[in-house]
Amino acid sequence: MSxxxxxxxxxxxxxxxxxxxAGWPCTFIRLAGCGHGCRHCDxxxxxxxxxxxxxxxxxxxxVELGAPLVEITGGEPLLQEEVYPLMEKLCNRWKERVLLETGGFLSVAKADPRVHKIIDLKPPSTGVSDKNNPENIALALKQKDHANRLIELKIVVADREDYLWARELLTRTGLPDACTVMMGVAFGMLEPVNLANWILEDRLNVRMQLQLHKYIWDPGRRGV
Structure with a gap:
């Protein structure tokens, strides 16, 4: 048997x-394959x-690379069924220091419960906002009454329309009360100061972020 x-x-x-x-040294395992066609996929x-x-x-x-964190990413890592036993074995070795970053098109329900799940919510500018999996939002909301919150959401906005879409979603669902919501700008498409001002003006309960690796290295560079 193979x-x-x-x-x-x-x-x-x-x-x-x-x-x-953000900011921690990390070993990344990038799985191949996606096919969802996000317009500003990097x-x-x-x-x-x-x-x-x-x-x-x-x-x-x-193990050879060594890092305090390990992240499984893509592409879309959940497309490959063997990712689930991989997550289990990584968690057995690195315990709570295993991250999964997913495009949010597929449910994270089957992922090892010890994995910290980072789920992208795609706004309108991506062209695929209709593919956001509602089960992921439901799973995030279920954390509200639990101290151990292992799902966080990430929204990368490219313009004012994206921001208003995100604001409406977060306000309507109450997601910021149930999980950490990271909001950042699509690199080169929106000035960070604009997003910062919008968040402050609206008293939006989110944590702003920048794509740190794109400020450290050339934004088109692979392997960073």
């Missing part, structure tokens, strides 16, 4: 650029097939 594998775009060591873990190269690796090979590479 050993199950995952299609890996790249595995690299860098600084966590987004989420509530990892379109992950659409192409990568290298087939089994779980033990992946973990061995993560």
């Amino acid at each position: 050993t199950p594998t995952l299609n890996i775009s790249e595995i690299f060591h860098s600084i966590q650029g987004e989420s509530s873990y 990892t379109a190269y992950a659409e192409h097939p990568g290298r087939e690796m089994n779980i033990e090979e992946i973990i061995e590479r993560v």
